[in-house]
Amino acid sequence: MSDAASGEGLFPDAAFLVLSSRLIPGLDGGYTIATASRARQMAENGADVQVLTVDPADAAVHAAHREEFARLGMLPAGIPLRNLFDEASAPDGGAAPWLRAAAASADRSVEAECAVEYRELTDAEGRPYAALPVIHGNPDWHLSAAAVRVYDQHGGTVGALPGFGGLYRAWLDHLAGASEKPVVVICESRQLGELLAGWANPRVRIVHAIHTMHLEPPYTPDAPLNALWTRWFAVSDRFDAVLWPTPAQRDDVQARFGGEAVNLVAPHGIRLPTVNDAEREPGLVVSISRLAPGKRIDHLVRAFLAADVPGTRLEIWGDGPSTASVAELISALDGGDRVALMGRTDDPDAVLRRAELMVTATAFEGQGLSIVEALAAGCPVVSYDVRYGPGDALGRGGGMLVPSGDEGALADAIRRVLTDAPLRARLAGEAPAVASAWSEDAAMTALAAATRTALAGPARR
Structure with a gap:
């Protein structure tokens, strides 16, 4: 915990509203984890924080979400998780x-x-x-x-x-009016950001957080943008700060679009566990990600089997739309005795503490939280060198990067780490120090500085 816990006040004296279109346990992968973690870390560092959602589900459903977040330790009960539609009706009937x-x-x-x-x-x-x-x-x-x-x-x-947009802004105006402090909205959703870009409330500052990459294939800095991002960049200078998860993405954006927006770097922070190699299982390779086409789990399966290291096995943790096709691939390659689909896990740290190596074949990333979590657990990582995230982390040590899409190079890297004990030991030794750049303290220090920057001047809308 940072210095705020001792009363020095890491965050400015403001009301913080973490705004997400929806926040549902087990849904939306790393986005949900990162958004809930940010709110929890802010509260632990003394910030006056609430989490807001605008999905129109039933109030009982939202109550179940709150209970599950608390059970998982992702959002302690002391952090309000409020929903627009839960609060939109009056006790005596009609609208609030x-x-x-x-x-x-x-x-x-x-x-x-x-x-x-x-x-x-x-x-x-x-x-x-x-x-x-x-x-x-x-x-x-x-x-x-x-x-x-x-x-x-x-x-x-x-x-x-x-x-x-009018409905969402009405609720936010109501919440802002109820606060005696300046209000900082940390907008976690690009769609919501578009609707708030024209919201003029002089007491409110909007800090827009980014979770994913802005590029289409081939994911080079000058690659095409999809329509959603094109529209978003047209209004990005209206936010009081924009938080990019990696320096590389911030720098690419600055070079391409100029400096009118307030582009800052504030990563998603992770807890740094105590590394305990006694839990390692020899030969265990893992993957932790959503099973979706962009994660290229098929590359991972083929590369692992091609590496053909005796005594090793691959556990694929996660679920998603590619689950059935990955299962079919494993069967077609006769890999069922060495590759297992494990389903979703609520405790990735436990998986990573057991593993000797994590591998990712993703086509793109926003930050790559699972990579940093693996390094923090002392587990080396082999990854395609893609934007954004893998290079920012593994370029400092703790793993190996190979050209994106080169399954042969991926197989070779897996084989090297699993058969070269001194190499694996060196990478494992580097990993925790590399991960420290993404610690909760580092992330909260960057976020607090960004909110101070946003509050220092007049609203940009």
Whole structure:
């Protein structure tokens, strides 16, 4: 824990709202882990922090999420996990007072921009309080200005808000107005960031965190951007700070788009465990990631089997849309006696403490949390050299980088580490020191500095 625990105040005296579109245990892979961890680490360092979500699930579902986060130790019970729709209805029926007031004061022309279909929202007693427009077949539904209808306790229409953005901003204005402190919104979602880029509240600063890469194949600094990122970069200078997880990505962005945005580096921090090699299982190689096409688990399986090191086995931890195809590949290669699909784990540290080597064949990364977690556990890593993350970490030691997509080179690196005991010992010895650059203390120091930068000047919107 950093100096804030001793009363020196690592974070400025502000109300911190960590904003995510949704936050569900076991869903969205490293994004959920990193977002929950950031909030927990901030609270442990003395910050006044709450976590906010805007997914319109049932209140009982959200309560179950809170219980599971607490059970896993990801979000202690002392950190509020609040949802817009849990708070949008009034006890006596209809919309909550803040929602009614926002709808009543909105431009009346909003009511004319109606969707063809609406989803009516009701409270626990079955009373309607609002209706959301249903936008079919449009991946940019969140940008629609179709009216969000708001009802009073008698079911009458109070007014309407301009789309989902108007609804989200109304809630945030209400929360900001309830705080006597300056408010810092740490926006964890690019879609939400687009909706907040025009939100002008002089008491609020928006610090936008990035979780993934901004490039399309071939992932070079000048590679194409997808439409979502193109739109986001057009408004990135309106955020009071943008947090990139690695220096390499920040530098590529600065070189390509210039310096109008406040681009800072603030990695996702990890706990540094005590390394205990007594738990190592000889010959155990592991992978921990979501099983999705971009992770290229097929490369990993083929490279491991091609390395053909006697007495070794591969455990693949994770789940996702590629699970069935990976299982078929393992069977087709007759690798079932050496490669096992283990499913999702809630304790990656325990897996990494057992492993002699972790391998990743991913096509791209944002930061590569599993790589840093492996190094922290004293487990060397072999990885494709891809943007962003693997090079930032393994370029300092603790593992080996090979050209992206070169399965032969990946197999050779796996074979070298598993058959050269002095090499593996050297890499394992380097690993914890390399990981220390991503410690919770280092991450919180960078984040606190970024929030101070954001608060030092006027809002950029």
